[in-house]
Amino acid sequence: MQQAGKPAKADVPDCQPIADIYSTSPQVARRARTGQEMYDFGGGREDWYHVYLDAYGSDKEAHEVLETLRSAVDECSRFNLVDGREFGTVSKVLAPTVKDESMAFRCGRWALTLVRTGTVLAVFEEQDTSERSAPxxxxxxxxxxxxTKLREALAQH
Known part of the structure; x- marks a missing residue:
């Protein structure tokens, strides 16, 4: 989803924090980002999973990014990127119960869950590429x- 060297700019300003998930130049700069892609093409489904780990300068900064995103999901009903990439309808969904700060939402064909653990914001994304009507x-x-793996790794540092 993220294009190297290109900031992701939303066509609706209230939706920019959502677009920032995919941006190389988000409004709040990350200290670091890493990610992993996984695919599952079994059972007639074509699911694509991506996990990003975004590191911020402080717990407060990571919390503020998540809170800004939470507000954007409440305010933004639909958007696309100005470069033509389509996202569509945005809707909040129930986040899994974890002991960390979390939220979840759908955006077009994507389902996202975000969890903050200290200075790290973990972004879990699922996309159906088989053209189902909903993610x-x-x-x-x-x-x-x-x-669990993230907490163990953070405890070692």
Missing amino acids: GEVSPTLVKAQL
Whole structure:
């Protein structure tokens, strides 16, 4: 989704924090970002999963990014990027129960769950590429398993 070297600019200003998930130049700069892609083409589905780990300068900064995103999801009903990439309708969904700060929403064919653990914002994304009418959901089991690994890694530093 992210194009190298290109900022993602939303066509609706209230939606910019959502677009920033995919931007190389978000409004609040990340200290670092890493990610992993996974695919599942079984059972007639074509699911694409991506996990980003975004590191910020402080717990407060990571919290503020998540709060700004939460407000944007409340205010933004639909948007696209000005470069023509389509996102569509935005709607809040129930986030998995974790001991960290979390939120979840759908955006077009994407389902996203975000969890803040200290200075790290973990972004879990599921996209259906088989043209179903609605995205699936980010597996709570996947989220919890990855958060356990993240907490263990952070505890070592």
